[in-house]
Amino acid sequence: MIMLQEKVIEYSKEIGAGLIGFAPVSRWYEADVPPDFYPDALWSDCKTVISISVPSLLPIVETKISHLYRSQYDILNRRLDEIAYLIALFLIGKGYASLHVSRDGYGHQRMLRKNPCTAFSHVWAAYYAGLGTIGINQTLITKEYGPRHRLVSVFTTAEMQGSPMIVKNLCNRCGICVRMCPEKVFSQNEKNGRNNMNKIKCANQAFDGNPYNHCGFCIKTCPVGEDRKLYHAAKTQEYLAAHHDYTKWTMGIGGNLTGDRLSG
Numbered sequence: 513m514i515m516l517q518e519k520v521i522e523y524s525k526e527i528g529a530g531l532i533g534f535a536p537v538s539r540w541y542e543a544d545v546p547p548d549f550y551p552d553a554l555w556s557d558c559k560t561v562i563s564i565s566v567p568s569l570l571p572i573v574e575t576k577i578s579h580l581y582r583s584q585y586d587i588l589n590r591r592l593d594e595i596a597y598l599i600a601l602f603l604i605g606k607g608y609a610s611l612h613v614s615r616d617g618y619g620h621q622r623m624l625r626k627n628p629c630t631a632f633s634h635v636w637a638a639y640y641a642g643l644g645t646i647g648i649n650q651t652l653i654t655k656e657y658g659p660r661h662r663l664v665s666v667f668t669t670a671e672m673q674g675s676p677m678i679v680k681n682l683c684n685r686c687g688i689c690v691r692m693c694p695e696k697v698f699s700q701n702e703k704n705g706r707n708n709m710n711k712i713k714c715a716n717q718a719f720d721g722n723p724y725n726h727c728g729f730c731i732k733t734c735p736v737g738e739d740r741k742l743y744h745a746a747k748t749q750e751y752l753a754a755h756h757d758y759t760k761w762t763m764g765i766g767g768n769l770t771g772d773r774l775s776g
């Protein structure tokens with residue numbers, strides 16, 4: 513089985529996956545995830561979930577909301593679904609029934625706005641597959657890209673070895689995401705000390721009346737991620753200085769991309 517796993521990794525890199533990890537379904541049994549959304553509750557034959565991530569490029573994320581970002585978002589979504597489908601086909605070719613779970617498992621934004629708990633969580637899948645840890649902003653924080661990436665999952669009947677999970681929380685609890693959120697959707701859960709997120713409020717926020725245009729401040733301002741070094745954007749204090757002055761967001765910190773001129 514290890515050889516099969518190595519082949520899946522090799523193949524996934526060839527077809528454009530950024531990060532990949534493997535999570536046996538048993539890892540869900542001690543989770544905060546509702547049991548109805550365990551992988552084997554959704555598909556009883558499932559033995560392993562393969563989690564795949566591709567990066568969002570920081571200077572383009574910083575232009576969010578913009579056509580430039582929207583274009584990147586569409587490319588990433590198409591690519592993720594294709595990668596997951598091809599990995600499922602690869603495993604089927606080796607004799608293991610498999611299927612891909614598309615990156616927006618809730619189907620449509622309208623459903624998310626009505627009830628955010630209607631879908632399989634790729635974030636939890638990626639956490640159990642060792643890709644990263646879950647931050648205060650409720651995203652999967654990775655060493656490589658912080659929260660600036662998108663996820664997809666493959667369910668397979670192949671019993672694969674679980675990837676080592678990351679023990680030390682990558683979220684440093686700096687609170688920038690909480691301070692920058694214009695909708696104030698994050699609050700502390702007094703019972704367990706974790707953070708709650710009002711996902712409906714987040715899904716309903718839109719600066720220009722388009723529900724697809726999340727502001728994404730909680731993602732673009734997170735200081736974690738090697739991508740920040742690559743784009744010379746390690747100093748995140750500038751975000752706080754421009755706090756809620758949206759006109760300044762087109763300046764971009766990562767690589768000084770002028771989103772207003774590039775994306776309109």
Ligand code: SF4
Nearest residue numbers: 647683686687689734
């Ligand atoms: S901005 Fe800070 S608190 Fe928020 S997820 Fe990133 S590291 Fe954690």
Ligand code: SF4
Nearest residue numbers: 693714727728729730
């Ligand atoms: S996308 Fe915007 S509104 Fe939603 S949680 Fe992040 S900062 Fe808040």
